[in-house]
Amino acid sequence: MKIASWNVNSLKVRLDHVLQWLDTAQPDVLALQETKMTDDVFPLEAIRQAGYQVVFSGQKTYNGVAILAKSQPEDVITDIPDLDDPQRRILAATVDDVRIIDLYVVNGSAPGTEKFAYKLDWLNKVTAFIEQQKTEYEDVVVLGDFNIAPDDRDVHDPVKWHEKILCTTEERQALNRILDLGFQDSFRYLHDEDGFFSWWDYRMNGFARGLGLRIDLILSTDEMSEAITASYIDVEPRKWERPSDHTPVVTEFDW
Helix, strand or coil: CEEEEEECCCHHHHHHHHHHHHHHHCCCEEEEECCCCCHHHCCHHHHHHCCCEEEEECCCCCCCEEEEECCCCEEEECCCCCCCCCCCCEEEEEECCEEEEEEECCCCCCCCCHHHHHHHHHHHHHHHHHHHHHHHCCCEEEEEECCCCCCHHHECCHHHHCCCCCCCHHHHHHHHHHHCCCEEEHHHHHCCCCCCCCEECCHHHHHHHCCEECCEEEEEEHHHHCCEEEEEECCHHHHCCCCCCECCEEEEECC
16 A cells, blocks of 8 residues: 655645656555645546545645545544634545544744644644544554654754754654654654655755755554555655645555
């Protein structure tokens, strides 16, 4: 089973990119973030013609999540207990008996701000939801744009980013609380090296200069992780014309 995640930073702008990548990569599941469109204009027919079923939860201009799959996603959830949030950042569905939880985690702006406190509270409530889902479903994958670099290996310049947003101790502790529920960072399950990134700032020619962070993650349960055969970051779409600032991350399971 090949599962992927991609923050496309506007599906309207990058629909052709998504369709091209689906055609060549052929994932069984592709979770999208930042679709940035309302549900009434979602390109449902184009996705179906590509051979995928899809569920989605969107809003105008900001946020938005979708799960594309070769099998029909079922048991869809777009809102979770104790989190009254109009922002469309959470989507859960079951695909071939695997529970997929697609997250577009709050950015948080800067440590010490109200937005940062909101991010930590949002993560606490989402963690409680994941814990509940894990009791209900045996096989669970949590993936998406986490807006957290797990450790210094995932940062092009750890000194420059030290305790800055996306790299603070509090954010990393929040991510570790999810992992402690019984998940593995699937990329780190196979790779210990530094220098692998999934996001590069548009400014300062970040991609060409390697100024990136690894903030797009696929977390799989301990049992599923034993079946990982490959986990990688596909940088090719970041080279395409008018790319997203993120690129797809992929994990393959012998599942």
